[in-house]
Amino acid sequence: MPPSTFSTWIRETTFVGVPLWSLMVALAAAATTYVGILLVLHLLTGRARVWATQSGSxxxxxxxxxxxxxxxxxxxVVALLVGASLLELPGxxxxxxxxxxxxxxxLQMGLWGMRAIGMGVRRYVERHSSTGMTQVSASATLLSWGLRTLLWSVVLLAILSNVGVNITAFIASLGVGGIAVALAVQNILGDLFASLAIAVDKPFEVGDFIVVGSVSGMVQVIGLKTTRIRSLQGEQIVMSNTDLLKQTISNYRMLEKRRIVFGFGVSYNTxxxxxxxxxxxxxxxxxxxxxxxxxxxxFKAFGASSLDYEVVYIVQDPAFNLYMDLQQSxxxxLMREFKAMGxxxxxxxxxxxxxxxxxxSQGPAPLAGAAAAAAAASASVAAR
Incomplete structure (x- = not known):
């Protein structure tokens, strides 16, 4: 077929109502776009990898x-859309x-968000593994699930709104249903959000020694609803996450020094x-x-039956047994020194x-009785 005849055939032939020449131009544009996106993505990834290697951020x-x-x-899909935009299509x-x-x-933004959330959760787990935690905590799993659900909910609603679906009534119905469900399971949701708050704020972690009210012990498990503490007596204490966060928590993991205040009294014969x-x-x-x-x-004060002293010192090591050994010493x-001093x-x-x-010697009997009563009333007792 001569070139002129081939050119004429391409220009006059149509495919599903679209000239073949336009389809070839669109496919060429799509292929060029795809290669261009690959090159730009490769360039950006390479630059970011060099930046990550040099800065380590x-x-x-x-x-x-x-x-x-x-x-x-x-x-x-994007490359094909670029090529399709060059075609003369109906409105x-x-x-x-x-x-x-x-x-x-x-969809691509959603995939990027999923990648970022997964990386954040993985780093959270690695940080806990370096401190002795060998498994992913339930709070980290809850955080990951919640962020992924929120991300894809936003993406889905945005897509539905763009294709012409009225999502206002849908969102309103979801809100009413969500309120009803929240009221039905508010205690469970409270514990779930408390678990999430523990995961994000980190008032304590697994392995920390804490004191909460009358409970003292080491944190063993931080769950979705409860936290389990191994007490000093040996039993396991299970506390609701919500009730736990409502109280003042003393965390001894970061304790570096102990400030000790103690007193004693000596005799007034001193x-x-x-x-x-x-x-x-x-x-x-x-x-x-x-x-x-x-x-x-x-020498602090004159007590009821002693001269009172107050002493303050700092223990450089936080170990409780060491503090008790030193206080005993x-x-x-003091007993030996005071005995030597008398x-x-x-x-x-x-x-x-x-x-x-x-x-x-004189006076009516009633007056004598009154004097005896006054003498008895004048007796006083001073005790500490």
Whole structure:
């Protein structure tokens, strides 16, 4: 077939009402678009990978992984849409093409969001694994599920709105149904959101020693509804996540030092010179231990039956058993030093003072009885 005849045949032949020449131009444009998208994506991914290698930032690694999650199928769809835009199509097809453009972009955004959420959850799990947690917590799973559901709900509603579906009534019905369900299971939802708050805010983690009210122990499991604590007595205590977050939580994982305040009293038979020397004796006993740092020791007050002292020191190591061993050593040292100084520890005492009435030779009997009653009423007892 001569070239002129072939050219004429291409221009005059149609396929489903579209000239063959236009179809060839559209396919060529689609192929060029697909190759161009691949080149741009490869360039962006390479630049992001270099940035991630040089900076080591988490954002750069996230960009690399998100770009690598680009769907090849959606790239083909976009390329075909570019080629189809060059064709002379009826008006109704042009509106359909614009809708397909939005659907393809929305789906790709959803896939990128899924990739980012998955990477965030994976990093959360890795951080916990480095601190001794060997499995994905239920809170992390709940967080991942909630974010993915929210993402695809937004994508689906956006697509439906773009293709002409009235989603206002649909959203309103979902809202009414959601309120009804929330009222029916509000206690369960409260515990679920409390679990999510624990996962995000991290007031405590598995393995931490916490004190909540009268409960003290190590956190074993953080579940969707409850948290399980192994108490010092050995039993497992199960607490609702909602009730747990309503109370003040003391977390001892970050404890670095202990500030200890303790007091003692000595007898009133102690001389001023001995009372003045006692703070120095206490400081010497505390400074003898390298794990302790002396803060202060003072003759605090005159008690009911003792001279009261207050001592403050810092334990550099947070271990409770070490603190008790050192406090015991200080107490024994005080006993030895006070025995050598002749100072006695005070103990509660009671002193009774009885005032006797003066003898009376004259006067009526009732007055004598009144004097005896007054003498009995003047007796006083002082006890601590």
């Amino acid at each position: 988490a954002a750069a690694h996230t960009v690399v992984e998100v770009l690598e999650g680009t769907s090849r199928l959606l790239m083909v 109704r097809w042009e509106s359909r093409l614009s809708q397909l453009w939005f659907v393809a972009l929305a 001389t001023p010179e001995q009372a003045e020397a006692i703070p120095g004796v206490v400081r010497k006993l505390i400074d003898a231990h390298p794990e302790l740092r002396f803060d202060r020791a003072h 200080i107490n024994l040292g 100072v006695e520890f005070a103990f509660p005492t009671s002193t009774v003072h009885i005032a006797s009435a003066p003898a009376q």
